[in-house]
Amino acid sequence: MSVNPPVLIVGELFVDYTLGRNEVGSKMRLGGVAHAARGLWSANVEYAVAAFCPSYLVDEARRYLGSCECKEFVWLGDVVGAPNVIFLKDATELADQGYEELMRESKEVQIHEQLPSLDLYERVVFFPGQFNISSILHLFSSAAIFSFDIAYDFDDFSLFKVIPGKIGAIVISTSSLLFMRLGERIETLIAEVQQHQPEVFLLKENRGGSRLFDLKSGEVEEIPANLGETVNSVGVGDVYSAVMVALSAMLGWKGAAWRGYQAATVYARSTFPDDIKRDIQREFCLPLKDVQAMGGVFVPWHDRQNYSIYLAGPDFSFMEKAELEYAVESLTYHNFKVRRPIVENGELLRPASEYDLQRTYHMDYQLLKECDLVFAIPLGRDPGTLIEMGMAIEMGKPLITYDPRKENNNTMVMIGSQVYSFDLGECLNGVFKAVSKIRMTA
Amino acid sequence: MGSTGSGRFSDYPGAGNRTTAGGATGGSSNSDKCLQAFSVVLEEVGNSQYYSNNRDVPAVGVSLRVMFDGQRVFAVDDHGVKVGALPTNFNYLVACLNSNTSYVGIVEASDRAPVPTVSADFVVE
Numbered sequence: 001m002s003v004n005p006p007v008l009i010v011g012e013l014f015v016d017y018t019l020g021r022n023e024v025g026s027k028m029r030l031g032g033v034a035h036a037a038r039g040l041w042s043a044n045v046e047y048a049v050a051a052f053c054p055s056y057l058v059d060e061a062r063r064y065l066g067s068c069e070c071k072e073f074v075w076l077g078d079v080v081g082a083p084n085v086i087f088l089k090d091a092t093e094l095a096d097q098g099y100e101e102l103m104r105e106s107k108e109v110q111i112h113e114q115l116p117s118l119d120l121y122e123r124v125v126f127f128p129g130q131f132n133i134s135s136i137l138h139l140f141s142s143a144a145i146f147s148f149d150i151a152y153d154f155d156d157f158s159l160f161k162v163i164p165g166k167i168g169a170i171v172i173s174t175s176s177l178l179f180m181r182l183g184e185r186i187e188t189l190i191a192e193v194q195q196h197q198p199e200v201f202l203l204k205e206n207r208g209g210s211r212l213f214d215l216k217s218g219e220v221e222e223i224p225a226n227l228g229e230t231v232n233s234v235g236v237g238d239v240y241s242a243v244m245v246a247l248s249a250m251l252g253w254k255g256a257a258w259r260g261y262q263a264a265t266v267y268a269r270s271t272f273p274d275d276i277k278r279d280i281q282r283e284f285c286l287p288l289k290d291v292q293a294m295g296g297v298f299v300p301w302h303d304r305q306n307y308s309i310y311l312a313g314p315d316f317s318f319m320e321k322a323e324l325e326y327a328v329e330s331l332t333y334h335n336f337k338v339r340r341p342i343v344e345n346g347e348l349l350r351p352a353s354e355y356d357l358q359r360t361y362h363m364d365y366q367l368l369k370e371c372d373l374v375f376a377i378p379l380g381r382d383p384g385t386l387i388e389m390g391m392a393i394e395m396g397k398p399l400i401t402y403d404p405r406k407e408n409n410n411t412m413v414m415i416g417s418q419v420y421s422f423d424l425g426e427c428l429n430g431v432f433k434a435v436s437k438i439r440m441t442a
Numbered sequence: 443m444g445s446t447g448s449g450r451f452s453d454y455p456g457a458g459n460r461t462t463a464g465g466a467t468g469g470s471s472n473s474d475k476c477l478q479a480f481s482v483v484l485e486e487v488g489n490s491q492y493y494s495n496n497r498d499v500p501a502v503g504v505s506l507r508v509m510f511d512g513q514r515v516f517a518v519d520d521h522g523v524k525v526g527a528l529p530t531n532f533n534y535l536v537a538c539l540n541s542n543t544s545y546v547g548i549v550e551a552s553d554r555a556p557v558p559t560v561s562a563d564f565v566v567e
Binding site for chain 2 (some may be wrong): 017274
């Protein structure tokens with residue numbers, strides 16, 4: 001697809017290294033703006049890359065990006081003092097992905113003194129990093145339209161004050177530092193963004209979908225998430241942003257955002273580039289109206305605290321319950337309100353008095369009734385947990401059962417649960433789907 | 443499906459597929475979900491047109507096809523009557539159907555009570 005001239009993506013190149021876990025081996029890929037590059041190549045969009053990276057990576061980057069039909073690669077500057085390698089604990093963003101950038105405190109970005117003009121490029125997508133954007137702005141045409149995908153390294157909007165031209169899109173993820181600082185209320189965030197007069201603001205809300213705010217018309221386009229097996233969530237958001245910006249002139253921002261969503265969904269499900277390209281091309285053949293009609297999961301970040309999740313599990317102080325704690329961390333990371341009856345109503349002494357038993361039973365039961373769904377982790381086949389699961393089923397409340405130790409693969413548990421799995425990602429998807437359905441029917 | 447390996451960047455487009463001690467690497471997984479057979483327990487059987495028409499579920503062995511009605515993917519009988527919906531995790535089939543892949547299948551198990559239930563197996567036609 002010729003987007004005449006090519007879209008330019010600007011940022012850093014990294015080596016992404018995901019540690020292997022369970023039965024999945026370790027994975028090393030060219031990361032940073034290479035994700036956006038793969039996405040644009042897969043979408044058949046012409047693009048170029050201007051990047052900062054350590055010198056050892058330059059030749060490999062040229063080769064790799066060349067294989068992805070990059071029209072031009074400009075090495076903007078050297079990264080010294082650090083290898084630009086990122087270790088990732090969690091490739092699927094169940095909770096904080098635990099990005100560890102090696103030697104980041106001694107890292108320095110040195111912009112090259114002699115750089116070619118980049119005034120040919122009319123659409124530029126910045127992925128800000130530890131480089132000084134204002135030092136390279138003179139390379140661009142005053143007619144260029146800039147878009148920004150803010151992830152890490154930025155916790156305020158000061159960078160936009162130095163942008164001379166038009167701003168097309170500002171894109172923020174709920175995983176970003178900027179969102180954590182300013183995102184508590186959507187009105188505050190929009191007001192901050194609006195000061196810089198972008199055409200649109202895209203808020204990416206991970207498994208809950210995304211919202212595209214047209215800042216001229218005031219319209220909000222709700223774009224769902226299509227939850228399936230996530231193989232690797234690293235770079236998925238970059239693909240979304242890059243494809244959206246690249247197609248915006250041809251399809252308008254709304255249409256481009258939907259295609260960006262489709263591309264991102266595919267990107268999360270494979271790390272084989274040829275498969276990604278094949279599947280994105282297939283997806284793009286679907287009429288947009290069909291994609292929109294199929295819907296998906298939509299749970300805006302700011303709504304999630306409105307839905308209470310009852311945690312059914314042996315949440316006792318004396319239990320070895322690492323899986324339970326991680327599940328709670330995951331749900332909390334995604335901004336869900338987790339109600340822990342043992343923590344809130346108290347842990348009974350052993351032996352407990354008849355009075356305490358009765359009181360605690362009724363308080364826990366009342367709490368369960370008040371909650372919107374039940375997330376059960378029946379470690380050790382805890383009898384109390386199994387009873388609460390039965391109560392949830394009888395009450396008609398959605399029940400998501402996470403069975404990491406595979407102790408409860410019993411007919412009544414598996415079929416009584418909306419989702420039963422020993423994989424936390426599947427269970428997390430189940431929570432999003434259940435809450436999305438509750439929202440839609442409310 | 444994810445590729446693995448840390449000795450060198452191996453996910454070059456066009457690099458095919460190789461299996462190493464660490465796992466699969468290369469540009470392609472050599473698999474295509476659109477070409478894979480699948481089994482499914484249908485949803486909404488009791489609310490579907492077939493059950494409404496017949497007050498019964500199709501018998502074992504009845505042939506089925508897959509179609510997209512503009513909103514959801516359904517299994518239909520030879521007359522195009524909807525027997526039940528495929529769970530939404532089968533929505534990937536919409537892109538496959540749109541790229542001229544079609545699926546045929548049969549009822550593998552079915553029962554009217556206590557809840558109308560149909561299980562079906564499908565292969566690429």
